[in-house]
Amino acid sequence: MSLVTxxxxxxxxxxxxxxxxxxxxxxxxxxGLDLHLVKETSWxxxxxxxxxxxxxxxxxxxxxxxxxxLGLTPLATPMITPMILGLGxxxxxxxxxLWQAMRGEGAPDDLAAGPVGAALKRVVDTSPRxxxxxxxxxxxxxxxxxxxxMAASGVLPDRDIEIVVLPPPLLPDALGSGGIDGYCxxxxxxxxxxxxxxxxxxxxxxxxxxxxPDKVLGMRADWAEANMEIVAALMRAIHRAALWCADxxxxxxxxxxxxxxxxxxxxxxxxxxxxxxxxDVGAGVIRTVPDHFIPYASAANFPWKSHxxxxxxxxxxxxxxxxxxxxxxxxxACFRPDIYRQVLGPLGVPAPIADFKVEGALSTPAAIPAxxxxxxxxxxxxxxxxxxxxxxxxxYIDSQRLLT
Amino acid sequence: xxxxxxxxLIIDENRIRASIIEDGLREAGHTKVQVIHSxxxxxxxxxxxxxxxxxxxxxxxxxxxxxxxxxxxxxxxRPIAMFVDRSDRTMIEKAVEAGxxxxxxxxxKKERVKPIMDMAISRFNAFARxxxxxxxxxxxxxDRKIIEKAKGILMKTRGLSEEEAYKLLRxxxxxxxxxxxxxxxxxxxxxxxxxx
Numbered sequence: 001m002s003l004v005t006x007x008x009x010x011x012x013x014x015x016x017x018x019x020x021x022x023x024x025x026x027x028x029x030x031x032g033l034d035l036h037l038v039k040e041t042s043w044x045x046x047x048x049x050x051x052x053x054x055x056x057x058x059x060x061x062x063x064x065x066x067x068x069x070l071g072l073t074p075l076a077t078p079m080i081t082p083m084i085l086g087l088g089x090x091x092x093x094x095x096x097x098l099w100q101a102m103r104g105e106g107a108p109d110d111l112a113a114g115p116v117g118a119a120l121k122r123v124v125d126t127s128p129r130x131x132x133x134x135x136x137x138x139x140x141x142x143x144x145x146x147x148x149x150m151a152a153s154g155v156l157p158d159r160d161i162e163i164v165v166l167p168p169p170l171l172p173d174a175l176g177s178g179g180i181d182g183y184c185x186x187x188x189x190x191x192x193x194x195x196x197x198x199x200x201x202x203x204x205x206x207x208x209x210x211x212x213p214d215k216v217l218g219m220r221a222d223w224a225e226a227n228m229e230i231v232a233a234l235m236r237a238i239h240r241a242a243l244w245c246a247d248x249x250x251x252x253x254x255x256x257x258x259x260x261x262x263x264x265x266x267x268x269x270x271x272x273x274x275x276x277x278x279x280d281v282g283a284g285v286i287r288t289v290p291d292h293f294i295p296y297a298s299a300a301n302f303p304w305k306s307h308x309x310x311x312x313x314x315x316x317x318x319x320x321x322x323x324x325x326x327x328x329x330x331x332x333a334c335f336r337p338d339i340y341r342q343v344l345g346p347l348g349v350p351a352p353i354a355d356f357k358v359e360g361a362l363s364t365p366a367a368i369p370a371x372x373x374x375x376x377x378x379x380x381x382x383x384x385x386x387x388x389x390x391x392x393x394x395x396y397i398d399s400q401r402l403l404t
Numbered sequence: 405x406x407x408x409x410x411x412x413l414i415i416d417e418n419r420i421r422a423s424i425i426e427d428g429l430r431e432a433g434h435t436k437v438q439v440i441h442s443x444x445x446x447x448x449x450x451x452x453x454x455x456x457x458x459x460x461x462x463x464x465x466x467x468x469x470x471x472x473x474x475x476x477x478x479x480x481x482r483p484i485a486m487f488v489d490r491s492d493r494t495m496i497e498k499a500v501e502a503g504x505x506x507x508x509x510x511x512x513k514k515e516r517v518k519p520i521m522d523m524a525i526s527r528f529n530a531f532a533r534x535x536x537x538x539x540x541x542x543x544x545x546x547d548r549k550i551i552e553k554a555k556g557i558l559m560k561t562r563g564l565s566e567e568e569a570y571k572l573l574r575x576x577x578x579x580x581x582x583x584x585x586x587x588x589x590x591x592x593x594x595x596x597x598x599x600x
Binding site: 041042043044045048049052054074075136137138164165166167169170 | 462463464465467468469471472473475485496500
């Protein structure tokens with residue numbers, strides 16, 4: 001049987017791992033696919049080449065399908081995601097000098113977003129110059145998380161600091177040369193900053209917004225429609241990759257695969273630490289974050305429409321899109337739990353019955369209504385204790401307007 | 405009415421390719437052409453030259469930086485879009501395939517940008533072809549060196565003439581349905597392993 005070629009674009013980040021394993025461990029081939037992976041240099045290229053059809057699918061930032069469908073980006077094309085490539089994985093890393101200042105203002109080195117943010121606020125208030133932070137793309141989870149963390153800590157991003165955009169692999173160098181004071185990026189680029197540029201990991205996505213999606217399997221809506229069998233085969237392969245990745249016994253092998261030059265090109269030890277959620281946050285201090293990167297547990301691959309809607313609320317908050325019912329509907333429609341259930345249900349993969357959930361409702365692991373079988377979700381929600389109820393989108397957006 | 409001349413900025417880390425594009429634009433009669441090799445210089449350059457068209461290579465990892473800069477910039481007075489017209493999909497596809505992208509200020513007529521893009525696309529393609537040919541020539545030369553070395557080994561160990569050694573390599577390659585250079589390489593490896 002000849003294999004069907006599927007071309008996927010990715011960036012050198014830990015959460016390209018499910019695509020990589022789908023290829024390297026034969027899960028894609030077992031589904032009749034020759035999964036061709038193309039490493040890209042920028043999110044802009046991922047976006048454009050996915051829009052033009054050079055890539056059938058791509059590892060995308062969770063807000064990217066929304067931005068493209070809402071017409072915020074060049075070559076605006078309706079995009080969807082039927083599957084999330086993992087929860088978490090980002091961190092916020094600061095330069096040695098900034099960390100020292102934050103330390104002086106009482107920042108703990110346990111990665112807790114609240115107290116670390118409060119210390120940053122005090123540093124920003126007395127800083128003689130505007131601090132500069134890097135994110136990886138404008139419509140990125142990183143941009144919105146960094147801004148959320150700062151705003152909730154009393155720092156107004158557009159007034160008090162400066163945000164610049166750089167691709168992930170360039171961030172540690174930019175920090176090392178003093179071009180930026182901090183950055184928000186996925187692993188391994190936080191740990192690379194610590195290992196080679198004397199940086200310090202200040203906090204992590206898992207502390208800012210627990211169990212939240214970061215990268216997704218993105219594709220053009222019309223391509224998905226026309227190639228549903230290929231989409232389904234690829235989703236099954238990624239599902240098996242996620243199961244395999246979730247087994248800690250496989251982490252050393254995964255670290256070896258991912259450290260290769262054509263994937264991450266970084267030491268296997270750093271990759272292994274990111275997989276295990278065990279960080280050298282700086283100066284040899286080791287911290288464990290069990291839910292740092294979740295490839296499978298807690299319905300990690302399920303595209304909650306409420307997650308799409310939260311990202312939409314942040315696009316509105318920072319002035320990228322006007323809030324109106326049609327736009328909210330477009331954003332919500334980009335996440336496709338219906339395809340997830342249709343494809344993975346027959347494999348016995350439990351999916352939530354609901355498409356939406358309230359972010360911040362769970363403070364302990366809890367069973368939720370699912371089919372087929374049982375499903376337990378990990379605690380979710382934001383570090384500042386505010387909840388996001390997708391049914392009360394308007395009042396959420398209004399309440400945030402006061403904080404910007 | 406004579407239209408004001410377009411100001412064009414080229415951003416390309418590859419200096420040779422950048423100068424090939426620059427030459428093309430000058431040959432086409434453009435005089436307001438600026439070339440930079442790093443996005444880091446872009447703020448200063450844009451303030452100084454207020455470009456109407458910005459041509460950037462797609463390998464450049466800093467396209468995100470550039471786009472974010474446009475979205476914030478107070479220097480760029482008119483909003484900038486990628487390409488001039490989203491509907492001109494054929495040109496966009498050709499450009500991306502060639503590895504080039506362009507940003508154009510709002511309100512610029514498609515007819516004015518098209519010749520610039522056509523030129524950039526054809527020169528990017530020509531440059532890629534040239535690089536590929538150079539690479540092929542280099543590997544051909546490498547192949548020939550390997551075959552020469554294998555011939556030498558056969559001549560020495562089997563007492564063959566140069567022509568006989570060549571024929572032996574060729575017939576072995578044909579019989580095994582492999583490339584001659586692969587047979588030659590195997591022979592060299594084997595000879596290395598067996599020692600002097």
